[in-house]
């Protein structure tokens with residue numbers, strides 16, 4: 001006669017216990033319920049059938065930035081001579097255009113002109129502004145016309161912000177969150193990088209602060225450690241092992257979820273959704289890279305600056 005293993009255990013006088021990992025089950029449930037960030041919608045990164053997906057088109061204004069963040073890929077690209085020249089990197093009929101992936105777009109005197117040109121040339125595309133927020137004022141915001149704005153904030157205090165960005169602009173960034181949070185015609189997002197050992201405790205505080213200012217969403221992104229930033233991140237206290245842990249990244253998102261509609265990078269999320277609970281709990285992601293490059297061609301006919 002065949003017994004199931006539970007029946008067999010009982011016949012042997014042992015009450016069977018199901019081995020389970022509660023934390024893994026919670027992570028899996030969290031991932032199953034998450035939807036991609038609004039910024040990722042329309043990006044090839046969400047489509048697992050594409051072998052080499054590329055990011056949305058972008059319009060690059062300048063590689064210059066008034067911040068000098070310890071994790072920044074744009075700085076690395078500038079140092080290696082790989083920063084994109086100003087112009088449109090994309091194709092006809094884009095679903096979304098990011099202004100910009102490199103540098104701080106609000107440093108460019110052409111920002112209003114480029115914004116207007118993109119709106120006229122691509123009336124059906126979602127226009128996403130990606131900025132550090134420090135230069136955004138009410139006057140400038142009134143002249144801009146975006147559908148979505150992402151403001152980077154990785155610390156919940158002036159001191160920590162200074163340590164991460166090397167710029168004393170915390171109050172200006174908070175003010176920018178206030179300006180866009182009040183404007184209900186735009187999707188407002190605080191964009192935060194998960195840097196365990198540096199900003200774990202700040203993440204839920206940033207989520208709470210952003211929500212209190214009317215921000216719609218937090219996009220929590222995993223850290224990519226570029227070779228040239230290694231020493232800076234090490235000096236700031238980065239826990240490199242936890243930076244590669246998917247479970248730690250998800251747990252940080254779960255904490256932030258108590259305060260705001262948190263989302264994690266779409267191209268990561270689609271892969272995590274395919275993992276079972278235990279794999280998700282134990283998996284590591286490759287967090288190291290040498291040089292960031294733009295994989296899209298520049299369209300010279302749309303160069304404006």
Ligand code: SF4
Nearest residue numbers: 040043045265266267
């Ligand atoms: S995070 Fe990934 S999916 Fe989202 S916009 Fe960037 S490349 Fe695309």
